[in-house]
Amino acid sequence: MPPLELNELDPDWAWSEYEPDADQPWDRRRVAHLYRRAGFAASERELREALQLAPAELIQRLVEPAADETFEAQMRQLVEATLAGGDPARLASVWLYRMLATPDPLREKLTLFWHGHFATSAAKVQDAQLMQRQNAVLRQHALGRFEPLVQEISRDPAMLVYLDSDSNRKSHPNENYARELMELFCLGEGNYTEQDIRQLARCFTGCEVRRRSYRFNQYQHDSGVKTFLGSTGAFGGEEAVRVVIAQPAAARFLVRKLVHYLVCDEPRASDRLIEPLAEEFRQRDLDTGWLVRRVLGSQLFFSTLALGRKIRSPVELAVGLLRALEGSTNVVELSGELGQLGQQLFFPPNVKGWEGGRNWINSSTLLGRANLVEKLLHGSPTRFAGGTLADLAERYEVATSPRFVDWLAELLLAVPLPDDVRRELVEVAEQPGGDRDAQLRRTLHALSTLPEFQLA
Amino acid sequence: MFAALAAPLRADEMTAADLLPGSSVMYAELSRPKEVLAVILDHPLRQRLEALPPYRQALEQPDYLRFKAAVAVVEAQLEMPWRKLVEAVTDGGLFVGVDAETEGLAVLVRARDAATLDKTLQTLLKLARDEAQRQGQDDPVKSGQYREVTAYRAGEARLAVLGGWLLLTNKDRLGQRVIDNYLDSSPQVLAKQPAFVAARQARDASAAAWSWFDLATLRTLDRDNKLFRGPRDNPVGELLVGGLFGIASQAPYATVSLHLNPRRARLVAAMPLEPAWVGESRQYYLGPEGQGEAPTPLGVDGQLLSVRTYRNLSEMWLRADDLFDQNVVDQLAQADSNLSTLFSGKDFGEDILGSFDPRIHVLVARQDFGQQTPQPAIKLPAFALVAQMKDPETVQPELRRIFMSLVGFLNVVGAMNGQPQLDLETITEGERKLVASRFLAEKDEQDSKSARINFNFSPTVGFLGSTFVLSSTRRLADQLLEAAGKPASAGNGSAAGQSRVNTDVQANLGLLRDVLDDNRQQLISQNMLEQGHTRAEAEYEIGLLLELLGLLRSFGLQLDTLDGQLRLQAQLELAE
Secondary structure, three states: OOOOOOHHHOOOOOOOOOOOOOOOOOOHHHHHHHHHHHHOOOHHHHHHHHOOOOOHHHHHHHHHHOOHHHHHHHHHHHHHHHHHOOHHHHHHHHHHHHHHOOOOOOOHHHHHHHHOOOOHHHHHHOHHHHHHHHHHHHHOOOOEEEHHHHHHHHHHHHHHHHHHEOOOOOOOOOHHHOOOOHHHHHHOOOOOHHHHHHHHHOOOEEEEEEEEEEEHHHHHOOOOOOEOOOEOOOOOOOHHHHHHHHHHHHHHHHHHHHHHOOOOOOOOHHHHHHHHHHHHHHHHOOOOHHHHHHHHHOOOHHHHHOOOOOEEOOOHHHHHHHHHHEEEOOOOHHHHHHHHOOOOOOOOOOOEEEEEEEHHHHHHHHHHHHHHHHHHHHHOOOEEEEHHHHHHHHHHOOHHHHHHHHHHHHHHOOOOOOHHHHHHHHHHHHHHOOOOHHHHHHHHHHHOOOHHHHHH | HHHHHHHHOOOHOHHHHHHEOOOOOEEEEOOHHHHHHHHHHHHHHHHHHOOHHHHHHHHOOOOHHHHHHHHHHHHHHOOOHHHHHHHHOOOEEEEEEEEOOOOOOEEEOOOOOOHHHHHHHOOOOOHHHHHHOOOOOOEEEEEEEEEEEEEEEOOOOOEEEEEOEEEEEEOOHHHHHHHHHHOOOOEEEEOOOOHHHHHHHHHHHHOOOEEEEEEHOOOOOOOOOOOOOOOOOOOHHHHHHHHHHHHOOOEEEEEEEEEOOOOEEEEEEEOOOOOOHHOOOHHHHHHHHHOOOOOOOOOOEEEEEEEEEEOHHHHHHOOHHOOOOHHHHHHHHHHHHHHHHHHOOOHHHHHHHHHEEEEEEEEEOOOOOOOOOOOOOOOOOOOEEEEEEEOHHHHHHHHHHHHHHHHHHHHHHHHHOOOEEEEEEEEEEOOOOEEEEEEOOOOHHHHOOOEEEHHHOOOOEEOOOEEEEEOOOOHHHHHHHHHOOOOOOOOOOOOOOOEEEEEEEEEEEHHHHHHHHHOOHHHHHHHHHHOOOOOOOOOHHHHHHHHOOOOOOEEEEEEEOOOOOOEEEEEEEEEE
């Protein structure tokens, strides 16, 4: 099917299973694309292994990878040691470490999605343990059914503290959580009324946070009958969540948000394109894992309407670069640098989370992104597969400068490199000055300043 | 007698000080390099260090391999192993001088014999020429004559052989003066300078290395008077080293000597001390006429660090205008105002600091949590301050009340931030009085072995007679009061002929290793995050750090006065 504008596509074709053909071959470019969206980036080793698998087989592995108990145990130790210090900002570095090392990158990518969706900032919560608990909940339910996730979030102490709902009394129902539940978490604007908010807020009365834990105070709960979103009953919080996510708008809202997260930033997907997927999503009981698998395995996902149609967030940029090159670095410093670029993990800017897309790019952040790569490349602890960039290139038999530029472009760029730019990069790689590793790092830094590098 | 003094020295009788000009402001000597080499190269720890993987990795680095190859060539040319060669060439010592007049540096090496020295130099010059030729470069070595001596120049270095001496300098004029002194036996040499002669006479012959600094000349060269002003912008720096600057601004010279043996290394810096040199502004540091003396030591279990010192903090606080720059004075005035509020309107400098004797003792001790719960995940050592109250009857109730107010304040702030609350307890046991606090664990934290950092602390104040203890834990306060109650052992050594200790710092590095080991998981996690290491890599690196620390036993630092000298001694002792 020839490429059209996103909203002119036939939805049946868009969501049908990807079948490689001459126009959309299953090649290194598309494998790298899948890894960028279903994680952060593919390394050379992952690219080579993935090409041996059929697309559906690879997607299945990404959605349901083999459990790695050793890694999880190490992460638990890392989290415990970090929590002992009590600094919420330090948690961000632990999460970055996990993103860099995890054998389950899709889960981290979705955890990042939910972190922006159920945005909660440690700047207000001021409690590392509560923030970490919420992060664990997001990770646990990242690819599960939506309802259990919302139920957990409705009782999550960090969220309740963040939205001033940690002492919700029947005499003064706090409307914050009720409003955000409908507007930002489940339905989107235009799908509820102010009256619905007031009634829904009554359902959450009695919710409290005491000694860092959720507590339901039955004496402060309004047990009267509430009517909202077309339903009437003496609802408590749990039933109220069910009423909200049973709205037809809920599936549409979530599918659209996830499609934009996984497929393209722009243009806004039309109801015509979204509705068939949303309908199936409803039938699947809002199973996010199913939805993600379906989107990643679709014709649309592998089409030119998706390739390079997203702008990398700072986290995606840094983690993607390092994962592609099997890199490791000082994640404490990296966390601070990402904050400078506007994406400090655990500190989203407001309850709407990070807006993403074009908002990531302006003249200041473009320079900041290039500087971030410069610091990563020249920071002393940064290593590539435990060695230098030259060692890594040698390991994969990337011997010449033209080959090195092509190799980087395949790993790191979502769109082809123009010929003249490629020539310039080869010249950079061959400029005298420094050893081979310095030349390669210089080339990689030059690549990172390109507009193409900002695209995912 | 006159004839003997006036007679020119024979070349083989000359010392380096006879060769260096009288305008030298710094002199250093390693009189027995062979012994120093033996201590280092034949040390029992060497094998352990060489067995460490990073050491072996370092030996595989290209730079080291190139160096090793060059050494092999020299060994082959001179038909001597490098160690024997170094011993032969430096047999009579290695000396360094810095000359104020020529602003030059001179290195003098005295060889076992002139033939070996000359052969070594010629071999090295030939190697440099061969290497340059191999690389197609010009001859890097130029040669010329000064009087009857042949001198060489390679880069910025000038070299000459004077009998058994090798001279290396960076200035022509300095080289010429050394050669003149060698040939003419001039009276204008360092060995004839009274300040140098005086210092050299007091030199400890057992020192492996010794150096001398002409402070009087350095002061005349320091036109802006910046060198000896002391840290006027840094109160902590002033507290630590201010008194040393005070004496250095008066003393004619200073010396530094290094003592080495297989068990320990000791560095001793010394300056002459006249009581009149202790200016009023630095009396807080050294005491009137330099007589200030640290308190007698108290010992506790698991003692990690002990700092005993004489510092009249009240006097320092009140003399801030004399000691610090204006911005620091302003900051201290602001702090004074805030602290006076905290201490119930009492003047912090005069009433609070002034109520204590200048003898201060700070102790840090490892905590043994055993099976006790809650147990903090990060295990910090306990620390305490011990001081003597001038007027216990008046001061003790004030301090008790201030401490209790402070705990109340911490509880209010803690409650607002979700921190555990402190419970207060007043204990009287005989003459000992304690006001102890402890953090109350919440139900889910009572059995925890990874509790919050708060559970390292049980802030306590204790009183016994005039002794005041402010401790981070009840246990340490108990131990200190018990130690303070025992009859004092021998004094601090202020009897005639014995040193008067102003400051004494003793660190138990073996215990420091244990404290770090208590927090191994935290260190591993920190290493993973900050170095990007895998867990296995981080475990290895932290293990290595602890292993290296295990090679050390203790570190000590002492400032004392003895026989009209102010001495600063640092000593590092190795584990057996």
